[in-house]
Amino acid sequence: MKPFGYTAVRDTGEAVRLASRTPDAAFVAGGTDLLNLMKDGVARPGHLIDVNGLDLAEVTETPAGLRIGGLARMRAVAGHAAVRRGWPVLAEALLASASPQVRNMASIGGNLLQRTRCGYFRDTGSPCNKRVPGSGCPAVEGWNRGHAVLGGSDACIATHPSDLAVALLALDAVVRVRGTAGERKVPIGDFYLRPGATPHVENVLRPAELITAVEVPRSATARRSRYLKLRDRATFEFAVVSVAAAVDLRGRRVRDVRLAFGGIGTTPWRSPEAEAALRGNDLTAESVARAGRALVRDAEPRHDNEFKVELVQRALAELLEELR
Amino acid sequence: MTELVGRSVARVDGRAKVTGAARYAADQPVPGALQAFFVLSTVARGEVVSIDASAALAHPGVVAVLTHRDLPRLTVPAFPYFRRFLPMQDTAVHHVGQPVAIVLATTVEQAQEGAALVAVGYRAAQPRVVIEDAREPSYLPPPFRNLPNEIRRGDAETALAGAEVRLEARYSSATRHHNPIEPHTTTAQWDGDRLTLHESAQGVLATRTVVSAAFGLPPEAVRVVAPYLGGGFGAKGPVWPHTVLTAAAARVLRRPVRLVLSRAQMYTLTGHRAEYRQHLRIGATRTGELTSIIETSTAQLSATEESVFNRSDSTVELYACPNLHVRYEGVRLDVATSSYMRSPETTSHFGLETALDELSWQLGIDPLELRRRNHAEFDQETGERLTGKHLLDCYALAADRFGWAARLPRTGATKDGDEYVGWGMATETHTFNAMPSTASVTVGVDGKALAQLATQDIGTGTYTVISQIVADALGVPITDVQAQIGDSALPPAGMSVASATIASISGSVDQAARAARAAVVDLAVADPSSALFGAAASEVETSNGHLVHVRDRQRRDTYRAVVGRAGRPVQRTATVLNKAGHSYGVVFVEARVHARLGSVRVTRVVTAHDIGRVMNRRTARGQVLGGVTWGIGHALMEHTVFDRNIGRVVNPNLSTYLVPVNADAPPVVETLFVDKPDPASTAMGARGFGETPITGVPAAIGNAIYHATGRRVRDLPITQDKLL
């Protein structure tokens, strides 16, 4: 492991200032992803800024909705009574993530910034454009069962692994970040970037910016929301495909709907086309099938992940049936 | 006193393990040891053309970087060293992840970072790493350890051509890795020409054989110590390069050296179950009697080693079939050498037991009934009657408990909620080996017993079973018995591989303990200060640490008093060689398949096994629970992925190489045993068992999925995309 310096900070301003002054610095929260990456030589920060002492761990219900501190632990959010009541998809997505041990340690901010599980990315012996820009992408012609069928480029087809981000996308959440120039808000839908020619740039965070909170608005769709995650073993595994659905139903009529997907896109994937196929219509086998087809219209499957195109449509149908 | 052998006795080492008191190989303090980390080849085929270690040497804490230029030339025997080449003897690269340099530093982190800083230049050629891409067609390799790679009985082709019913099918399974939770580790400490190794090894003596030969030393010059293992599953049976190279580095640097492989390094340095394909053709009568079996399998071989480890013993021997032709073919690939992995015969057995299921559907005969009709009463090769085989009892016991009679002979017939429910079964069998074993049992002046032998406990319960045997033979409480194993300096005993431990060692431990008991009784009856003085030895009973006159129970003494008065310990040894053989059983499985999503759950499993005498119910059941779980992994998820272009393993870690978690384990597993001592076994009637209770699980799951859905998947693992 590369030797690194370490500072534990007590104050958000200090964290940001220190990060902006220190070359090669990285924030560390639970460390459940960063330390793995460091041990594998994939991340090589020269200095760790431990933000666990910051006062950013609270989960509060406000009139507008929910405010989740950037350092709230996955476990705390998943078990929060207000979350389970008003935003069930969030609790379900978190409970379907990782293991109890990891959820005890892992923070919301860290979760949103975890790196892809693409095996080539995590193996320093392999080329990988995301890890070493310009070195090539072996996944495009190689093993790509876990990779994206939407939003990819010739440079990278890796999926974003966060279940939480998929749920937040279906909830129109907003990410609050703080940098040297103060605070700003980024809608979760604008937070992640598709790989294009620069797969090493994954989101709109600027250097030294800290995630301070995630805000989730209250809504009728949020109250009737669920998460379905399909994976290769019963638990403790990332999604093969996942679906977050939030619907506001009047009888069988869909008044409003949000659909977001994991495991199929290079970013957490929202499908306005699939939503449009349902909004204002009755929730029927036909309308659901239409939504599924709209979702995968532009899918570009590769050698090993063709099945995801079919599986995600079935997963959508399954989940909407449960929500009916 | 009730006998301990045969009962559910808790592990005697359990407390030490869960409290951390148990010291595994890498926990042994060795003052002054340098920490080693390998630099591994990043290419799969070619040559090292340059190594620049300057940046590594400049890194704080790095003491040395050794390459092929620095190491002595070493010679390793072909067995049990499975590669036929030792890395770092020249510049050739035969597979990805081959050691090309060793970095030595004060801390592990420094050594690892040093390794990242070594720049290696290669001349590389395009590798071929999967059977589909092989450069050359498959071929029949020469016999491996005198075992033929082609077996014929009768005239299989003619019999097949004339068969009333024929079945032809192809099966395959992916590469798998053992993944014991404790990584391989070696600590080497030289004292002149004497070497001590703290090693995670399934065979302390086998390790000694290889390492002493490598350095041209007599075996006694090397001591191998392995008191505990965090699993082995075959990965720690053979001796691998890291052990020899670590000892070589310590010799060169004249300092103790410790190496712990990383998880990823274990995917190229310590063997695996080879990628495998199987072509089966079966002929049968209309009533289901097998008349011909023709099987050709193809296994991945490496560039340096052409041994086939996935043998088809069950195809050859499990069922009565007069005509047979089995060929073990292989293809050479630029992949590390494979080896034995827990239950090597599982690989081919999946095909055989799936084919029989297919035949049962084709003939409209219940799959269990089909197996009964082909039950082998005689050894298919020698014609000898198989005495002590109780497979039919296993069928009856488990079928009854499972409720098999209620099975509906139609696919897709049962639906529960969103899931189709299916039942499947398969026979289980595996060979076990037996190795000569000597044990020594000492009764000390404190009356406590010590059993010593150079076997190992790989997590299966060896310590416990030895303690039970000694406690019974002497008539002392189990808490007064200590077992000392895992050290090559102890009396020579069997390796813990090939389901051989209990079958190999039990007889010698029992006999040594009985001899020690007799010696103590002799002391007592000859000792004027004993209440037993003058009694006949045959009149003395031993129980709970006491020696008691059978007719006059007031006349009694204790081990402690008798040996204490004698003033020195009583020690006896015994040597026993048991015979190799087979264990048998059956597994019934209920599986549920989600109708829309194709996901599979195994919800109920019932097994029954015939393993001779059951030495410890609890540890035997542990083997079944582990075996069923392992079988679920084999059937549904485990899969090592190679990148076909760059030749690297893409998933060398436990977060992407999936093994079952608790939630994948069936809520109900019932484990039944026939429990009849095998008269042919010198191990107190016990047979080897560790590998048997996996063998049928993958096929039973596949057969249950077929029953549930009508979908036959012949390529493992059965991931949900194959069931959409």
Ligand SMILES: Cc1cc2nc3c(=O)[nH]c(=O)nc-3n(C[C@H](O)[C@H](O)[C@H](O)COP(=O)(O)OP(=O)(O)OC[C@H]3O[C@@H](n4cnc5c(N)ncnc54)[C@H](O)[C@@H]3O)c2cc1C
């Ligand atoms: C075995 C395993 C299984 C897992 N399975 C799942 C799963 O099924 N689904 C899933 O969604 N996730 C899964 N995860 C990922 C897990 O959720 C993440 O590792 C975790 O959420 C990261 O949070 P952390 O606090 O530990 O982040 P860290 O590891 O501390 O940091 C991760 C990254 O975020 C940065 N960072 C952390 N906090 C902030 C902040 N407030 N502002 C700015 N930057 C910050 C760090 O610099 C680093 O780059 C799994 C992880 C493991 C180890």
Ligand code: SF4
């Ligand atoms: S898919 Fe992306 S992360 Fe994976 S190897 Fe290609 S560039 Fe790297």
